[in-house]
Amino acid sequence: MLRIRRDLVDQIVAHARRDHPDEACGVLAGPAGSERPERFIPMLNAARSPTFYEFDPAEDFKLHRELEANDEERVVIYHSHTATEAYPSRTDVKIAGYPDAHYVLVSTRDPDSHEFRSYRIVDGEITEEPVEFVD
16 A cells, blocks of 8 residues: 655646646655655656656666665656556556556546556556555
């Protein structure tokens, strides 16, 4: 189960709306081993695409070093889908390289509402998990 603060959800959704019609992407970092997302880190979608996201390699490397220095890890890896439901695509599964992370998808296909769902992706297997929103 993903427990996530509402303010972090709001930041993810706002980022997804801002980058629409391109997919938005980013990370929620937290203390290593805690499973607690605490810090919102929007990333640049280097693909600049409405159907695909890719972290900028230099920005991703910088983030990796920063997380190590702060004893943090990627608790959540998020991105948006702009025209489809919030469910991982084959490409999303293929690039999912952090088996301990929660993969959050936000669909911005409806301008008046959004879907917010979380998954575990391990060895190509997708498992949806419940999300608990906390204050």
